[in-house]
Every structure is written in C-alpha cells, then in structure tokens.
Amino acid sequence: MSGMNVTFLGLGNMGAPMARNLLSSGFAVNVFNRSRARAEGLVADGAIVSDTPADAVVPGGIAVTMLANDAALEAVTLGQDGILQKLGTGGLHISMSTVSPETSRKLAAKHAEVGGLFLTAPVFGRPEAAAAKTLWICQSGTAEAKERAKPILDALGQGVFDFGDDAGAANVVKLSGNFLILAAIEALSEAFALGEKNGIDRSALAGFFGQTIFSCAIYQNYGRILAARAYEPAGFKLGLGMKDMRLVRDTAEEATVPMPLADLLHARLLTSLAQGRESLDWTAIELATAEDAALR
Known part of the structure; x- marks a missing residue:
C-alpha cells in the first residue's frame, strides 16, 4: 500500500498505535490530534502533522477517526474546520469510535449529501492489541465503502466482521460487546471477592x-x-466506560429492551466516579465490590 494516503484523526491510547501500524504498513499518513504533542510523537515514524482536521484531509481522500465520544466525532466531522466539506465527493470517512448508532446514521447521511462515503468500523481490543494488529473489527455501511476501506482495516486488525448496510449496526454490536465485557468484569470481581x-x-x-x-x-x-x-x-478509562454504558442504556431504551444487568453496571460505574476513580481503568469497578465485601 505504499503511497496510499490516509488521514488519521484521534491519537489517544488506541489511535496512536493504529496510526503507527498504518505507517509501518506503507501508507502515507497525515495526522491530527487536539493535543498536538500526541501527533508530533508520530513524526519520527513518518507522519505529517496538521493543525486542523480539514487541513489533514485531501478532497476525495480517506479519513479514519478514533475519537473519545459522539461530541468529538461530530466536531471533527461537522464543526468549524471539520472534514466533511473538504473530504467531499468521493471521500471516505471510516469511523472507528464507540458512539451512538444514531450518530453514525446522521454522519452517513451528511457524507452522502456531499457525494461521500461513510463506514462504521469500531474495534474490540485494548491498546496492546491495537499495537499488535490483533484488533477485531466490526463494520457496517455500503458495499463501496467496505471495498475501499478493506486494505486499511486489514492493516489494523486480525479480522473484519460485516453487519450489513445500516451505518448504525456496527455500533450496536460494539455496545453489546462492551456490555458483555463489563458484565464479565463484574462477575469476576464478585467471584474473586468470594474466594x-x-x-x-x-x-x-x-x-x-x-x-x-x-x-x-x-x-x-x-x-x-x-x-x-x-x-x-x-x-480504557473508567470515565469512558461510563460513556459506553450510557450509550448501551440509551440504545436499549430506544429499542424498548429491558437490560437490568446494564442498570447494575451503570450503578457500579457511578459509584466509582463518585469515589474519584474516573481516570483508573474501567476494571476498577472491582474496588466497589471489594468494599461491599469489607475487603478494603
């Protein structure tokens, strides 16, 4: 893929190793991050740093976003100096963030209005998996978007699973998976407390x-x-885990799906936030379990 240009926006714990992997796979990569220092950390690997999202993309090119939440994704796409108009006709936006299904549907429609493509492609795996190119990727969107995105996704993960044309579908899969992971963390926490x-x-x-x-x-x-x-x-910070659990509950309520276990997990996260643990890993909900058992 030498010479194929990609823009990568969002260089946090996941985004930075993913962008680095694109560089090592031979892509030419422009990068943008709100904190410029994170972007400049990739210069030695060959990345070109831009001052704004719009400056980072080329008309008709490919942009990959890996951002913290819906607001950040919408700002980078639709806000002042956003990528939508600059990317324009023939452009492809691959959104790998964990966001609301409705946000992805909205952005897919916005890109279609200017003749562009949008692919939802969230990932499963922690930063070490991102660095090792062992992410599992779920995707949804048009066939044209999937075909164009294929070499990029193949360079980032160990497998891509397709969930149809609806831009929001892959987000539902991602939220379902994060719910299952946090449920496993809670179950392990309780079992370890018992032991x-x-x-x-x-x-x-x-x-x-x-x-x-x-x-x-x-x-x-x-x-x-x-x-x-x-x-x-x-x-994966506990504060981000709360964001995801809110999205799970909102999506469930919209679809009229009772999720009592999600309510319990939300309470665990809320307790942890009240204890000032938002910057700890989301596994730190275990501390609340330990405290309930008088182990701390």
Whole structure:
C-alpha cells in the first residue's frame, strides 16, 4: 500500500498505535490530534502533522477517526474546520469510535449529501492489541465503502466482521460487546471477592478459571488485571466506560429492551466516579465490590 494516503484523526491510547501500524504498513499518513504533542510523537515514524482536521484531509481522500465520544466525532466531522466539506465527493470517512448508532446514521447521511462515503468500523481490543494488529473489527455501511476501506482495516486488525448496510449496526454490536465485557468484569470481581474472603488467592483463582472453564481472552486478560488490581495506567478509562454504558442504556431504551444487568453496571460505574476513580481503568469497578465485601 505504499503511497496510499490516509488521514488519521484521534491519537489517544488506541489511535496512536493504529496510526503507527498504518505507517509501518506503507501508507502515507497525515495526522491530527487536539493535543498536538500526541501527533508530533508520530513524526519520527513518518507522519505529517496538521493543525486542523480539514487541513489533514485531501478532497476525495480517506479519513479514519478514533475519537473519545459522539461530541468529538461530530466536531471533527461537522464543526468549524471539520472534514466533511473538504473530504467531499468521493471521500471516505471510516469511523472507528464507540458512539451512538444514531450518530453514525446522521454522519452517513451528511457524507452522502456531499457525494461521500461513510463506514462504521469500531474495534474490540485494548491498546496492546491495537499495537499488535490483533484488533477485531466490526463494520457496517455500503458495499463501496467496505471495498475501499478493506486494505486499511486489514492493516489494523486480525479480522473484519460485516453487519450489513445500516451505518448504525456496527455500533450496536460494539455496545453489546462492551456490555458483555463489563458484565464479565463484574462477575469476576464478585467471584474473586468470594474466594478472597474465604482465604483463596486471587491470582490462583484467575489462573484456574482462565485455563479451564473460562479459557478465553476476556477472562484471561481481565482476570489477570483484576487479580493484581492493576488499574493504573488505564488501558480504557473508567470515565469512558461510563460513556459506553450510557450509550448501551440509551440504545436499549430506544429499542424498548429491558437490560437490568446494564442498570447494575451503570450503578457500579457511578459509584466509582463518585469515589474519584474516573481516570483508573474501567476494571476498577472491582474496588466497589471489594468494599461491599469489607475487603478494603
């Protein structure tokens, strides 16, 4: 893919290693980040830093966004110095952020109005997976957008799964997956509290379950984090976890789907925020479980 130009906007814990992987795969990459220092950290890898989102894109080109929330995505796309008009006819916007399905549908319509394409492509995996190119990617949008995005997504992950034409569909999948991950974190937290209060080593529990009846990446990786209470530095901040859980509950309410477990997880996150833990990893909801059990 040498010479193929891509713009990458949003260089946080996930975006920076993803942009670096595009560079190492031979793409020419322009970058923008609200905090310019994060963008300049990629200059040594060959990235070109731009001052605004619009400056970073070329007409008819490809832009990838990996941003914290709906407001940031809309600002970069539709705001002053946003990418929509500059990208224009023939442009492709690949949105890899975890946002509302309705936001993706809105942006897909906006890009269509100017003759552009929009693909929703959120990812599963923490920063270490982003660096290792082992992300799982779910996508939804038009066939033309998927075909054009394919070499980029192939350079970022280990597999791409398609969920149809609706731009919001992949966001629903992503929110469903994050709900399942946080539910697993809560279940592990409660099980570890039960074991610890009965004199069983947390790491021994994590190792046993991760090697036997729950031998999968979520239980293994999160089990290790929870056993060690390794909540700093955060791979995924608790404050962002709350944003995602709000999106889960909003999407469920819109579709008239009761999710009582999501309500419990929301309460765990809210308790953690009240304790000032928003910058810890979202696995730190375990601390509330431990406190309930008088283990802290």
